[in-house]
Amino acid sequence: MLETKPRILVVDDHPALVTLTRHKLIQKGYEVLTAQNGEDALELARTEYPDLILSDVEMPVMDGFELCERIKKDSRLNKIPLILVTSMVTTEYIMRGIEAGADNYLTKPYDDDTLYTKIKELLQNPPPPVSEVSTVEVNIEGKTYNILADYSHLVNLLISTYKNTLAQNNQLSEMQSGLNAANKELEITKQEHEELIHNIFPEKIAENLLAYGTVTPERYEDSTIMFTDFVGFTKVVPDLSAEQLIESLSFYFDKFDDFTAQHNMIKIKTIGDSYMAAGGLPDRNSTHPVDAVLTALKIVDFVRDFSKKSLSETPYLPIRIGVHTGKAVVGVIGKKRFAYDMWGETVNLAARLEQHSDENQINISETTYQRVKDFFECEPRGDIETKYMGKVPMYFVKRIKPDYSEDDEGMFPNRLFVREYNSISRQHQL
Template sequence: MEDVTLEKAIETPQSDYEKPAILYIDDEEDNLIVFKSAFRRHYSVLTAKSGEEGLEILKGQDVSVVITDQRMPQMTGVQFLKNLPDENDMIRMILTGYSDMESIIEAINTGKVYRYITKPWDKNELKITMDNAIEAFHLRRTNKHLIEELKEANEVLEQKVIERTLEVSQQRDEIEKLILNILPEEVAQELKEKGEATPRFYECATVLFTDFIGFTNIAEGLSPQALIEELNKYFMVFDSIVEKHNLEKIKTIGDAYMCAGGIPVENNSHAVDAILAAIEIQTYMQEVNQKREATGQPKWELRIGIHSGPLVAGVIGSKKFAYDIWGDTVNIASRMESCGEGGKINISNFTFDLVKDWFSCLYRGKVAAKNKGEVDMYFVESEVERVA
């Protein structure tokens, strides 16, 4: 096979679309002609007679390499290169004699010049230098695109992080709301900070129980779905009333509803608060039953029992946290409910002593309570009118 000389390799033509664009600037027409003739087979050669003309060409051309003579009237080669935009990717080279080396070195040090070429230039050496410059241009352009893509990817990632952070924050808020629906705020905060909530003893709190009379008979006449919807409707109103009167809902057990006052934050009004809530609940149920009777439906008669005394409240276990209360006070409150009557509020003697200045109550005498013997009980009749 015949050896391919460097001269032949230089003269090998390329298709137009593969030719990189090179701008050559020189104020001498002959130099422009020689340069274009030497390299037009390999590059798309653009020429200009001055720096000003070169700047105009660059406005409409994507040029890979620009080569300029140093000594030109009005604008030197270094001045021309300094006028080029910094963001332009093109490779900048300059033709110079030894007498201009000081200004050329300064331009190189400031990053304005990629290479300098001494006069007279050698065609083969200049071709190699320009090919290296074009390769550097492509690397520079590729790096620029990669940086832009990386920047765009970072912006997208940052936006996703912002969106995910917002989503996590919203989820956290929703979780906290759900927790607060299950646990008192003070208990939830302690659980979040310590990972556990210590049960707490209360010297005096008030427990309220409600229960529907004849619930089994009512349930037999309703579908399971209708029964749950009906109970849910009533209990949601109870929730609102209980919250209004500063009581803490504990739980529902079937058709029974349980709440307490004076927990988790102690106060001196818990017994009064509980009876005010009980009166409002019974008033609501009376309104419900009037409407049900008008349409021929059976009544939902409600018993309410209240007792005050010491108890323990808190969260136990490590799964499915639930705020609950324990102690004999809870048991007696349950007996107050079961020993009561429909539409009435039955309270113990202990609770009566706490609220007798606030409510008119009817003494029932000693009433037998399961496992408690005979217990003094009272029906709450009305609030006592107080002089302002």
């Protein structure tokens, strides 16, 4: 006889809570599926047939009440026990859950033992599915509820709910003393989030990946892509050991990471000696063309400055940069080794602009130029023939305009620059 772990579907739109609950149930020997709303949970239930569903009530798209009702009306799924979880300890919420067909109820906060006990009881003694004729009309606090249950099932459910509330009252002091342990578990979860966030993904993307294992692709109508590439890198590589090669790339890319973070950009990836970053995502904004150019100026300034005073073993590597603004599709690919990436014509053109840039120069497109020309001095280059894209108008960014610059070299914005920049940002928020 084949033995399998009981499979529990946890449904909640708070990633940190999903992650914490999943860890606890896995430690108890359960297999755990996760979903972030009732609609996703219903689809999972129809394909994975979990042994029990633990669902929050307050969720977007489809709440826990509707999920419960649809599960109990589906002849293929109505044998699956379902526990509803809510922070709203009101008669109406409890009765709505019972009316929807919930097999048990948990009110937040609840202790782990109560959760484990309810799950164990329902897995060992799942309630039989009820039919449409088993309707009980209940009047309570001036409202009428039609419950799909016989009287014994209804009484058992109400007693179970009452016992849960009573147990919570008796265990408040114990829960208080157990907060330190819970905080430690939350800290572990927080560290997992932060490690993933800081090393690979933007915060919103990391939280969804950690909790649900997937991220819905998004189409951005307005974003800015920046590519960098080292000039003459292939000629330097043969003279470097493997350790020196990695150390050299890390030396440069670590600084690039700092500059992108300073100017509201995110690193997308590195491919060999190429570095890709983007602005205007995952949180949309209207300043990303300016952000990208400011980042590029910082990178060029750092590289040039390093060439003047470098006494280390790290080789001086001049840089080429290309920047373009336009539409893109953003998402996560892979099932085990995730990669946050971008696709579209905007990405391709930004790469072409980098290839047609010069040493320690920032090459931007016409679209980006129109968005940044008030802030930066730009040198028109005319239409330049590019592979697969024909002739493309290009511009070199030379510096911040003197009226907007804090320094003589035009590398740092002054207060007027910041004021105009903030004005663009506010217009987007209105």
